[in-house]
Amino acid sequence: MAGPVxxxxxxxxxxxxxxxxxxxTLTVQQGEVHAICGENGAGKxxxxxxxxxxxxxxxxEGDILFDGEVCTFKDIRASEQHGIVIIHQELALVxxxxxxxNIFLGNEQATRGVISWNETLKHATELMRRVGLTDHPNTRxxxxxxxxxxxxxIAKALSKKVKLLVLDEPTAxxxxxxxxxxxxxxxxxxxxGITSIIISHKLNEIRKVADSVTILxxxxxxxxxxxxxxxxxxxxxxxxxxxxxxxHRFPERTPHQAEEGAAPALEIRNWTVHHxxxxxxxxxxxxxxxxxxxxxxxxxxLMGAGRxxxxxxxxxxxxxxxxxxxxxxxxxxxxxxxxxxxVKHGIAYVTEDRKHYGLNLIDTINRNITLSALPxxxxxxxxxxxxxxxxxxxxxxxxxxxxxTVDEPVGKLSGGNQQKVVxxxxxxxxxxxxxxxxxxxxxxxxxxxxxxxVIDKLAAEGxxxxxxxxxxxxxxxxxxxxxxxAAGRLTGEFSRAEASQDSLMRQxxxxxxxxx
Amino acid sequence: xxxxxxxxxxxxxxxxxxxxxxGDGLLKLMVDGLRSNMRQYGMLIAxxxxxVLFAVWTQGxxxxxxxxxxxxxxxxxxxxxxxxxxxxxxxxxxxxSVGSITAFVxxxxxxxxxxxxxxxxxxxxMCLAIGAAAGAAQGFLIAYLGMPSFxxxxxxxxxxxxxxxxxxxxxxxxxxxxxxxKVANGFLxxxxxxxxxxxxxxxxxxxxxxxxxWQEVRDRRQQAQYSLEVLPASLFAVKLAALSAAVLVFTMLxxxxxxxxxxxxxxxxxxxxxxxxxxxxxxxxxxxAIGGNLPAAKLSGVRDKKVIFLVFLNMGMLAALAGLVxxxxxxxxxxxxxxxxxxxxxxxxxxxxxxxxxxxxxVLGAIIGGLVLGVLNNGMNLVGVGTDWQQVIKGLVLLAAVxxxxxxxxxxxS
Numbered sequence: 065m066a067g068p069v070x071x072x073x074x075x076x077x078x079x080x081x082x083x084x085x086x087x088x089t090l091t092v093q094q095g096e097v098h099a100i101c102g103e104n105g106a107g108k109x110x111x112x113x114x115x116x117x118x119x120x121x122x123x124x125e126g127d128i129l130f131d132g133e134v135c136t137f138k139d140i141r142a143s144e145q146h147g148i149v150i151i152h153q154e155l156a157l158v159x160x161x162x163x164x165x166n167i168f169l170g171n172e173q174a175t176r177g178v179i180s181w182n183e184t185l186k187h188a189t190e191l192m193r194r195v196g197l198t199d200h201p202n203t204r205x206x207x208x209x210x211x212x213x214x215x216x217x218i219a220k221a222l223s224k225k226v227k228l229l230v231l232d233e234p235t236a237x238x239x240x241x242x243x244x245x246x247x248x249x250x251x252x253x254x255x256x257g258i259t260s261i262i263i264s265h266k267l268n269e270i271r272k273v274a275d276s277v278t279i280l281x282x283x284x285x286x287x288x289x290x291x292x293x294x295x296x297x298x299x300x301x302x303x304x305x306x307x308x309x310x311x312h313r314f315p316e317r318t319p320h321q322a323e324e325g326a327a328p329a330l331e332i333r334n335w336t337v338h339h340x341x342x343x344x345x346x347x348x349x350x351x352x353x354x355x356x357x358x359x360x361x362x363x364x365x366l367m368g369a370g371r372x373x374x375x376x377x378x379x380x381x382x383x384x385x386x387x388x389x390x391x392x393x394x395x396x397x398x399x400x401x402x403x404x405x406x407v408k409h410g411i412a413y414v415t416e417d418r419k420h421y422g423l424n425l426i427d428t429i430n431r432n433i434t435l436s437a438l439p440x441x442x443x444x445x446x447x448x449x450x451x452x453x454x455x456x457x458x459x460x461x462x463x464x465x466x467x468x469t470v471d472e473p474v475g476k477l478s479g480g481n482q483q484k485v486v487x488x489x490x491x492x493x494x495x496x497x498x499x500x501x502x503x504x505x506x507x508x509x510x511x512x513x514x515x516x517x518v519i520d521k522l523a524a525e526g527x528x529x530x531x532x533x534x535x536x537x538x539x540x541x542x543x544x545x546x547x548x549x550a551a552g553r554l555t556g557e558f559s560r561a562e563a564s565q566d567s568l569m570r571q572x573x574x575x576x577x578x579x580x
Numbered sequence: 581x582x583x584x585x586x587x588x589x590x591x592x593x594x595x596x597x598x599x600x601x602x603g604d605g606l607l608k609l610m611v612d613g614l615r616s617n618m619r620q621y622g623m624l625i626a627x628x629x630x631x632v633l634f635a636v637w638t639q640g641x642x643x644x645x646x647x648x649x650x651x652x653x654x655x656x657x658x659x660x661x662x663x664x665x666x667x668x669x670x671x672x673x674x675x676x677s678v679g680s681i682t683a684f685v686x687x688x689x690x691x692x693x694x695x696x697x698x699x700x701x702x703x704x705x706m707c708l709a710i711g712a713a714a715g716a717a718q719g720f721l722i723a724y725l726g727m728p729s730f731x732x733x734x735x736x737x738x739x740x741x742x743x744x745x746x747x748x749x750x751x752x753x754x755x756x757x758x759x760x761x762k763v764a765n766g767f768l769x770x771x772x773x774x775x776x777x778x779x780x781x782x783x784x785x786x787x788x789x790x791x792x793x794w795q796e797v798r799d800r801r802q803q804a805q806y807s808l809e810v811l812p813a814s815l816f817a818v819k820l821a822a823l824s825a826a827v828l829v830f831t832m833l834x835x836x837x838x839x840x841x842x843x844x845x846x847x848x849x850x851x852x853x854x855x856x857x858x859x860x861x862x863x864x865x866x867x868x869a870i871g872g873n874l875p876a877a878k879l880s881g882v883r884d885k886k887v888i889f890l891v892f893l894n895m896g897m898l899a900a901l902a903g904l905v906x907x908x909x910x911x912x913x914x915x916x917x918x919x920x921x922x923x924x925x926x927x928x929x930x931x932x933x934x935x936x937x938x939x940x941x942x943v944l945g946a947i948i949g950g951l952v953l954g955v956l957n958n959g960m961n962l963v964g965v966g967t968d969w970q971q972v973i974k975g976l977v978l979l980a981a982v983x984x985x986x987x988x989x990x991x992x993x994s
Contacts, residue, residue, distance in 0.1 A: 382879060407881040421879050424872035426939050435869055436880040438862045447860045450802050489880070 068129075069094040069259050070115075070228060075126035077110055077119060084110040085124070085283045092228070097250060097260045099270040099291070102280035102305055103366075103534065108263045111280070112230050116150040117143040130228070147227030151217045153236060157205045164188035164201035167220045191219040195249055210342060211242025218249065229253065230261045235269060236368040239345055247273045265305075265366050267298045267573045279304035299566070302573065306536060306565040314541035315517045327395030328354035329528035330411065330497040335389030337370075337377040347373045347384055349552040355497065355528040360519065362543035363532045364568050370552035371532045372416055375499045379413035380406045393497070407436065412495035414486055416502035416532070418479075422486040425475035429467055430456040432474050432485050437493040459488035464514060480511025487518060498522060499530040504538060516542060536565045550574045622984060623932060623948050630952060634959030641962050642955075645837035648830075653765065653909065655954035656843040657682070657902040657918075659947055661925035662932070663854050664898035666946035669929050670858070671891050672871040672938025673729035677718060677736030678899040678925060682918030684740040685711050685903030690753035690913030693760070700757040708900050714740065715896015716889065723888035737922065745915045754912030764908030767838040768845075777832070778839030785831025789824045796820055843905060847947075850898075855943040867891060871938030927974070928953055931981040952977065 070092040077085040085107045092098045100108050113119050115128065117137030128135040130146055137143040140150075157166050164184050173183040188201040195215045199208060205216060214234060221229055231250070235243040250260050250273050264270055270277055270291060279286040279301065286304045289296045337348040348370045355361040365371045376383035378391055380403030391400050393409050400406040406413075415421040423432050433456045434441055441452040456470040463484040467477060474485050483503060490498060500519065504512045519542060523529050533539050539546050546563050548556040548571035556571035634642045641647060661678050668675045685707050692703040718736050722729045755761075772779040796819070803810045811819065834840050858864035866887045869877040878884055902921070907913045925946075932949025934941035953974060960970045 379879075380881075403879060403881040404883060413879065415879060420873070421875045424869050424876055424939065426872050427868060431865065431868070435865070435877070435882070438865055442862050445862050446856075447862060447865060449860060450805075493881075 067094060068092060069131060071127075071129040072111070072115065073127045073129070075111065075114055075124055075128075077107075077114055077124040083283060085114070087284055088126075088280065089285045090278055091288065092259060092261060093276070095254065095257055095259055096275040097254055097262060097273050099274035099277040100261060100263045100280060101265050101267075101270065101277060101301065103265075103536070106280040106305075107283040108280055109232060110283075112150055112232060112261070112263065115143070116140055116148060116230065144224050147225055148230065149221035149224055149226045149228070150230040151214075151221060151232065151234065153232045153234075155210075155213050155217055157213055157216060159206035160204060162202045162204055163192065163197070163199060163208070163216050163219075166205050166216055167191055167201075167223050169220070171223060187223070188219075191222050192216075194222060195219045196245065209242070211238050211245065214238065214242070214246055215249070218253075226258060228259045228261065230263075232263045233265075233367060234262065235264070235266065243269070265573060267301060270301070271298075277301065281305060298570075298573070302566060302569045306569055314538075315513070315520045317520055317542065326356065327392070329357045329359075329394060330355050330530070331392040331395075332374075332378055333390045333392065335374060335378065335391075336387040337373055337384040338387050340384050343385060346387070347552050348377060351389075351549070351552075351554045353530075353547055353554065355530050357496070357526045357528050358523055359545065360523050360529045360531055360543045362539035362546035363530065363549060364534075364536060364539055364546055364572055365532075365549035366534065366572050368551070369549040369572065371549055372501055373552075374549070375413055375501055375530070375532060376415075378406075379403065379411060379499065407493060407495070410494070410496035411499070412436075412490035412493055412497070413499045414490050414501060414503060416505060418482050418486050422489075423474050423482060426473055428471045429460065429465065429474055429477075429485055430470040433459055433470075433488045433492055436489055440492070440494075455492065456488075459492065463488050463518065478507075478511075480507035480514075483507055483511070483515060484518075487515065491518075491522070495527065497528045497530070499532070501532045502534065503531070504533070504535070512538075536568055539563075539568070540565065548572050622988075623945070623952060623981065626981075627948055627952050627955065630955050630959070634955065634962070638959065638962045642959055643833070645833050647958070647962070648833045649767075649837050649841060651954060651958050652841050652844050652847075654958065655950060656841075656847055657906045657909075658921060658924045658928065658954065659847055659950040660850060660898055660902040660905065661921055662928040662946040662950040663850055663943055664895040665922075665925040666929045666932065666934055666941050666943055667854070667858065667867060667891055668729075668895050669926070669934040670871045670938060670941045671867045671888060672874065673722065673888065673891070674926065675718075675729065675733045675892065675895050676922050677714075677733040677740055678895065678902070679918040679921035679923075680737045680740035680744065681711055681714050681896060681899035682903040682906060682921055683744045683913075683915065684714070684747070685900040686907035686913040686917050687744045687747040687753070687915070689904055689907055690756070691747060693757055694753050694755070694913075700760045704760070704904060707904055708897055711900020711903070712893050712897040715899070716893040718896070719889040719892025722892060723885040729892075741915075744917075748913060748915050750915060752912045752914045754910075756908050756911055760904070760908045761911060763842050763846075764905045766842050768840050768842065770839070777835040778837070779835075781831060781835040781839040784840060785827055785835070788831075789827050792823050792827065793820055796823070846901075846905075851943060851947055858943050863887060863890070868939055871940070873939070924953060925950075927978050931978055933985075935985075949981075952981075 068091050070090070072088065072090040075085050075088045076083070088107065088111055090100070090111065100111070102108050110119070114124050117139050120138045121136035130148065135143070135146065137146075158169065161169070167188050168184055172179050173187060174180060185201050192199070192201060195218050197212060197215050197219065199212065205213060208216075218229070234246055238246065247269060250262065254260065262273065274291045276288055276290050277296075278288040281304070289300065289304075331354040333352050335348055335351045336346060339345040339347050351370075351374055353361070353363070363371045363374070373383050377386060378400060381401055382403065390397050392398065393411075398405075398409045400409065400411065419425065424435070430453060434447075434452050438447060441448055441455055453470060459465065460467065460470050465477070465481050465484045465488070467481065474482055477485065487503070503519070504515055507515070516538075519529060519531065531539065531543055540563055543563075544560050546558045546568065547554055548558070548568055550572055555574045556568075558567060631642065661682070665675060665678065688710055689703060689707050692698045692706060693700055698706070714736070718732050721727045721732045768778070768780045768784070770778065770780070796816075800810050800816060810816070834844075858867065866877065866882045869880065869882055870884050870887055874884060903918065906917055928949035929941065929946050930936075930949070931952055932941065932945030932947070934945070956974060956977065957970065960973065965973070
């Protein structure tokens, strides 16, 4: 190794109201594969955005040294000129253009604005060979699988004379075979002198490709470990990722005693769902879970574990392609093929993405709250405006939604208050079972506590609550029982007493080989 | 013409909106209203300015009772289309076929009534059903097969225009039965003693004023019962007075000529009915939700496909109604009828506050937008501006209206 190629020193990045990175230091050696891991929200992606100039120089504190030079990137183009290429989790390919066109997008093989197709095809073929792609360069990107698309991204990076390749969870969307191929390619590129940073939380993957691993937690560098050293065990990495702080951020809660005999409020049996496009891939694989009245049941898992997909596919089949399994409510099998059916059976799903799937941002608090149960404030198809306002005013007060009136558009509210609107909406629908997907994502600590209190109260009222979250302390603080998922499968079930961050994280990072 | 008869929307309480643009001058209300609904009030003011401008320019001819009456008749079919178009646009779609459906139904009506002597009320019902069927067919393709509405209705535009020519064999057919003509072109009947005014129209105006006051008072009392905020009594009185005055002035204008056109009553019924449905109906609310955020609406259990289907069915039926009114007004069905009507209706909707991305707009807005175009047309005709320049000016007004909206939004976000 020839010394560090990249040094990021004391990086601090604040967003309005949140400190995303507080003092992160990262040193990457020339020619190594460097893994970065940490829980969701630890600051991995933000750090990479700082590195690549998405957050331009001046919007963060600290220094970046690349190749011995101090870098002041003002945009992605600038960082790419220095040979730093980042491949995001959501691929930046144009589906209806060909592989060759995508590789040279923004960097067309042209003289005076006229593209030379011969040059393009020739160079594309060379680059594709280097990444092991055998398709014709004129194939549309939409017609090849995600695994190959990932390779196209790498070919694109190579075309830019990449020195440092950053891959953000490259295998999250890939099946085992494609993952293996990709990891092999990273090792091969390493042999050709290309340094890589790979963000991942699959420990077996890190073991396979990485030379060293830096662990981030809550926007701080915890440590950098040598992967090949014998003392770097999976347990070591896990304990670095989770830390040890469990303070009193949760309402006091008397754990629910599951009554024997009574059928669970909601039971999901052998649920399997295929990816909507790549139908070979099982996104949810033979999952069975249950939740009783008055119980809060957590589902822990990292990105790509299939938790949201499980919830959404049960809730009116709003995700993926159903491939088997049944849903039972109070012991009786029910149909939940459409959202109205699911709602009719007393199931509510509070989405993790409130902006896209939860709220009509241009409409008022009032109208958002009543949307899922309008008939409750309507007679013969006509909404009683006064009754409706009474209802929504009630929620504004009881949920402490901070807005002058319920006529405020929800788009103007803060994240925490928006979340309260979404919760109000579903509480108003009067469900027996609430599936809450990351209900505290992106909201501040104060609002979090308020939302925990609401959830607690719902359970006390006898509702069954499924609580999906990436934050382990939150699950440990709130749940009576916790399931873990990894790669679409259920990997564990813990009672409140058994569960700890270690035990959960171990099951959450289990990949297929490990469980077998 | 009061357009606020059933204004139940509790807040922000819309100030008196009247077709002639005589705003009620309630500063506080206007400010509140402006804040939440800049585009529509902006357009209401613009409509007022345009009316005053042309009134001065034409030395009062614009506001002659005869011309006001004419204005209503001239624009009725576009306004009918604009109501349906606004709903389509709120739902996040577009309908390019309405002009052709208008012509098609006019042709069908002529064949039914003129060539086959089918009694006109029966024929009218058949025509409305045919329009609804045409809209439903397009709605099915859009809602259930997921085809883009732009393309489906572009095809519909060609198909129905072509079918009209086939049906009419390239000819103009007329005249229509007298009964139908009276509906499209006529006025309410004369009753009672000779007062120099049209008695029935006066009576109707008074009833309308009473209804408005009753509705507003009841509304206010209910709001108080629910312990919601209400207007202070003094302002409330001013609001009522202004609303009544606006209705009265318009009534007097019509009553001093031949009375209220029958079409005006149809329009008013549509405006009140659809306005109410969109504001207070569950289905109306669902239309806004679908246009505002389709995935969120779906996940809230809104039956999005059914709603979209019904929206297009409704548009087809309204296009049929417009076709009947148009054909009867000109007493003939022509293959060239309804040319560019879809564009006028779309322009009216956007001038009246619709958004290209859906989820925004009101039925009243579509009427205001339609009237802006209508008064411009009429006024420019009166002062002798050629049709060439008329188009230029209408285009610029559309640009200005939408440009103002974009500017206003940007100011809001930055």
